[in-house]
Amino acid sequence: MSETPRPDDTPPGLYDETGNARFFAEPAMDRFVAVVMNMAQEMWVQEERLLALEEAEGSAPVDREAKLKAFIDRLFAPIRGA
Amino acid sequence: MSVELQHPMNPHKTADEAARGRFVSGMRSLILNDLAADLKVAYDRRAVPAWQRSHGAPPQSSAEAHKALRGDPAFNIYSAMRVQAQKMVWASVAESVEREADRLGAAARAAGGRVALNPTLDVPKNVGAIEVHLMPGSYTRGGDSLEAGAVYDRGLAVFSMGLMGTNLDDIGLSMSCYIRLKYPDFAPQSILDTGTTIGHNTLPWKLTYPDAEVIAIDAAPGVLVYGAARAAMQGQDVQFVQMCADKLDYPDASFDLVWSSMFLHELSKKQRAAALAEAYRVLKPGGLMLHMELPPNAEMSAFDGFYLDWDSWYNEEPYYKGFRDEKPPELCAAAGFAPTDYFQFVVPSIGIYGEQAIADLIASEAAEAVGQATTGRLAEGVMWFGFGAWKK
Numbered sequence: 001m002s003e004t005p006r007p008d009d010t011p012p013g014l015y016d017e018t019g020n021a022r023f024f025a026e027p028a029m030d031r032f033v034a035v036v037m038n039m040a041q042e043m044w045v046q047e048e049r050l051l052a053l054e055e056a057e058g059s060a061p062v063d064r065e066a067k068l069k070a071f072i073d074r075l076f077a078p079i080r081g082a
Numbered sequence: 083m084s085v086e087l088q089h090p091m092n093p094h095k096t097a098d099e100a101a102r103g104r105f106v107s108g109m110r111s112l113i114l115n116d117l118a119a120d121l122k123v124a125y126d127r128r129a130v131p132a133w134q135r136s137h138g139a140p141p142q143s144s145a146e147a148h149k150a151l152r153g154d155p156a157f158n159i160y161s162a163m164r165v166q167a168q169k170m171v172w173a174s175v176a177e178s179v180e181r182e183a184d185r186l187g188a189a190a191r192a193a194g195g196r197v198a199l200n201p202t203l204d205v206p207k208n209v210g211a212i213e214v215h216l217m218p219g220s221y222t223r224g225g226d227s228l229e230a231g232a233v234y235d236r237g238l239a240v241f242s243m244g245l246m247g248t249n250l251d252d253i254g255l256s257m258s259c260y261i262r263l264k265y266p267d268f269a270p271q272s273i274l275d276t277g278t279t280i281g282h283n284t285l286p287w288k289l290t291y292p293d294a295e296v297i298a299i300d301a302a303p304g305v306l307v308y309g310a311a312r313a314a315m316q317g318q319d320v321q322f323v324q325m326c327a328d329k330l331d332y333p334d335a336s337f338d339l340v341w342s343s344m345f346l347h348e349l350s351k352k353q354r355a356a357a358l359a360e361a362y363r364v365l366k367p368g369g370l371m372l373h374m375e376l377p378p379n380a381e382m383s384a385f386d387g388f389y390l391d392w393d394s395w396y397n398e399e400p401y402y403k404g405f406r407d408e409k410p411p412e413l414c415a416a417a418g419f420a421p422t423d424y425f426q427f428v429v430p431s432i433g434i435y436g437e438q439a440i441a442d443l444i445a446s447e448a449a450e451a452v453g454q455a456t457t458g459r460l461a462e463g464v465m466w467f468g469f470g471a472w473k474k
Binding site for chain 1: 098112116123
């Protein structure tokens with residue numbers, strides 16, 4: 001990515017030495033955000049497995065999209081209104 | 083929501099892959115709706131007043147809005163999460179593409195399709211060396227195998243959250259419908275799509291004008307191989323050819339319509355000017371050049387301009403802002419078109435609003451009302467911006 005040309009009026013300090021975008025004053029925060037999102041994704045995968053098992057055992061089918069929205073809204077509520 | 087592609091290349095996803103894709107679409111919805119709204123609030127409440135205190139006026143441009151927001155907590159969170167979500171789009175489909183390589187290969191061979199590759203073509207840097215959209219390997223991933231096309235098709239299905247149609251063809255369907263209704267006497271017999279990738283927005287033109295010979299070009303080989311098979315599987319006779327839009331291997335006056343969608347902003351300024359000049363050259367008199375694109379910064383507020391230009395800095399779209407800073411009428415004039423033959427419009431998504439909405443817009447002439455209310459990413463509804471010119 002470091003070979004990517006940038007717009008002419010790009011401010012300095014937008015990227016790290018390998019060309020990755022950085023946003024937080026503490027560079028580790030950028031990586032930590034990615035870790036949190038990956039963890040949330042894996043939690044959701046487990047959630048869907050549980051739903052599938054419960055449905056296989058006779059529970060009423062669950063609307064995955066609605067359940068996911070509630071899951072994401074609940075998990076990421078602390079970052080709203082930053 | 084994640085889209086289930088309605089063609090035989092649709093992945094046979096495992097339950098975990100389906101869950102991962104669904105999660106990424108859900109995260110993108112949070113980011114592009116809720117966090118984007120938070121970003122606008124932060125801009126109005128903190129960034130603009132601070133910028134005004136130090137500069138004596140609010141941000142006047144996309145670049146100034148960007149500088150005003152850098153470092154704001156809402157900007158940091160929105161941006162860091164959007165970058166990661168983008169990476170997760172491609173990661174969520176990589177395993178299924180790898181696992182299904184043999185099935186896809188067999189299906190593609192069985193489907194046939196017309197494709198002509200040019201192994202001697204020097205693939206431009208913007209196609210193969212820049213990881214456009216943070217897409218690993220970019221458009222040339224896997225060489226002339228089906229890999230790049232499959233990743234792009236499946237990734238776009240996750241990325242689009244259902245807004246681009248079930249076969250990712252809503253832009254082409256909406257635009258071709260607009261042209262058919264707006265210009266009922268226009269009946270192209272030869273159509274060229276430049277920068278087609280997998281042909282998702284090429285096929286609607288064949289559907290709209292079934293008697294036309296339709297050719298789709300791209301510089302990357304793999305997406306063409308995939309696109310040709312994908313088209314054949316949908317019963318569409320389109321020829322896919324490896325070629326650069328800024329150096330067309332067709333004689334003058336070869337086509338009635340030269341089209342592109344979301345393509346010009348991926349070219350450098352020099353390539354873009356050359357591509358438009360080439361479009362003019364290969365058009366027949368009376369022919370139409372038409373491009374679906376991002377709306378220009380001149381039509382938008384500083385914030386909305388920045389909101390779109392974000393991709394230029396953070397989504398490996400280095401030419402995106404440069405294109406949006408240009409003025410389409412001037413680009414067309416420089417390519418040879420008469421200024422009076424230029425037109426621009428916005429068209430509602432046919433998949434969401436239906437053909438009648440497009441007809442109503444044409445009847446009211448509201449489609450020509452390109453501006454802040456219709457073209458901003460935060461504008462109501464899904465509207466596609468287009469511009470073009472007729473060749474005398």
